[in-house]
Amino acid sequence: GENVEQHPSTLSVQEGDSAVIKCTYSDSASNYFPWYKQELGKRPQLIIDIRSNVGEKKDQRIAVTLNKTAKHFSLHITETQPEDSAVYFCAASRDGGSQGNLIFGKGTKLSVKP
Amino acid sequence: ETGVTQTPRHLVMGMTNKKSLKCEQHLGHNAMYWYKQSAKKPLELMFVYNFKEQTENNSVPSRFSPECPNSSHLFLHLHTLQPEDSALYLCASSLSGATYNEQFFGPGTRLTVL
Numbered sequence: 001g002e003n004v005e006q007h008p009s010t011l012s013v014q015e016g017d018s019a020v021i022k023c024t025y026s027d028s029a030s031n032y033f034p035w036y037k038q039e040l041g042k043r044p045q046l047i048i049d050i051r052s053n054v055g056e057k058k059d060q061r062i063a064v065t066l067n068k069t070a071k072h073f074s075l076h077i078t079e080t081q082p083e084d085s086a087v088y089f090c091a092a093s094r095d096g097g098s099q100g101n102l103i104f105g106k107g108t109k110l111s112v113k114p
Numbered sequence: 115e116t117g118v119t120q121t122p123r124h125l126v127m128g129m130t131n132k133k134s135l136k137c138e139q140h141l142g143h144n145a146m147y148w149y150k151q152s153a154k155k156p157l158e159l160m161f162v163y164n165f166k167e168q169t170e171n172n173s174v175p176s177r178f179s180p181e182c183p184n185s186s187h188l189f190l191h192l193h194t195l196q197p198e199d200s201a202l203y204l205c206a207s208s209l210s211g212a213t214y215n216e217q218f219f220g221p222g223t224r225l226t227v228l
Contacts, residue, residue, distance in 0.1 A: 095213050104157040106154065106156045
């Protein structure tokens with residue numbers, strides 16, 4: 001089955017700096033990679049996702065890159081702000097219709113210091 | 115609010131008790147999920163229902179019993195739990211069971227087993 005490794009487990013940056021979180025996956029058939037953000041005491045929410053036919057996707061200050069050959073994908077946050085502080089989870093899945101399920105990484109706790 | 119509600123928000127139970135967790139979604143979705151979130155562990159998928167049919171049971175012990183009477187409601191019946199079952203239980207829903215559909219999470223039920 002799929003296995004997703006996420007690094008680092010904690011990350012502290014100064015406001016305005018960039019943050020990068022990396023994930024690797026084991027199943028070469030995986031083709032969908034979402035990122036969820038969970039603020040303290042709140043529910044996880046999707047912030048960006050990428051499918052395997054695309055190498056990079058951007059949405060304002062966040063971007064995700066995918067390297068299918070190396071089986072890893074990364075979340076990039078530029079110009080970080082205190083409200084970016086949260087736990088970020090990567091996930092991977094093969095789109096198997098009703099059988100496809102998300103396998104999550106362990107999460108990265110990002111702290112942005114003002 | 116994302117339109118997914120869970121009750122109760124907190125639950126303390128003894129190992130011999132029987133209790134139920136309830137999830138309701140008001141988004142017109144057809145797939146619903148139960149996840150377990152423990153400290154320093156990935157989100158663990160427990161059960162998936164797609165159009166009221168259970169499509170996934172990730173080797174979950176029989177002391178957890180799901181029920182999906184319709185596409186809007188999902189229950190998790192609990193009996194003879196163990197202290198290691200203490201965790202945050204998250205419900206989620208998506209338009210369908212295809213994994214590229216965004217999953218909308220509820221606020222979770224914080225369960226403590228004494």
